Amino acid sequence: MAPALKLHDLDGEHSLTLDVGGQAADAAGAEAGHEPNGYFWEGLVRFAWPDIAERLDFDSEAGMLCAVGSPSDFARLKAAVAPVITSPEAVRDVIARAETSGFEFDD
Template sequence: MEPMRLIEPSPGKYSLLLDAGTTAVDDVIAGLGHEPNGYFWEGVAQLLVSTEAPALEGRFSYDPEGGMFCAYGTDREALEDLADRMAAVASDAGRIRELVELAKANGFEFDD
């Protein structure tokens, strides 16, 4: 799950976190013309859900900031699934390139 962190700030409520600017693909993201901030990673999460895991749609909410990605909700299983998917992207330069190209092809714009 690294670099993702899943915490339980109160009983039954979970937050999935990623400190922006700390991943192995930050330089690749910048090279693709994006800023590896929390808003960019929200876009990655949205793309992953819409293209690979539509069953996750609506099972959590997003609340990113410039320095951090955050998804939260009560569905720990859904957040764990998203964490695994995002962790794979955050450590694979080829995968992040693929997602940015997919976004371009589909007219998706990252809010970074």
């Protein structure tokens, strides 16, 4: 896993978390007028990768993105999100596509 993405297993329930506020791409969200919190990152996942998001349950908070699901879903989520959390350009691209489509972030 990328260091920022953490996989947890508690009594057979699997979750993946991303602590927000210190990611390289957080500034791109803020520059676009968003609060780069857990809800923003959840919205980014829901918009950019709806096929992955629909298989997960989210329990995000202000300070973290949290998804509950299976290890195989997390492998797909990690592959999608890991390069984006380090790339302000990728976040700007997703935000621009989301705004064009009328998607609203809940941040």
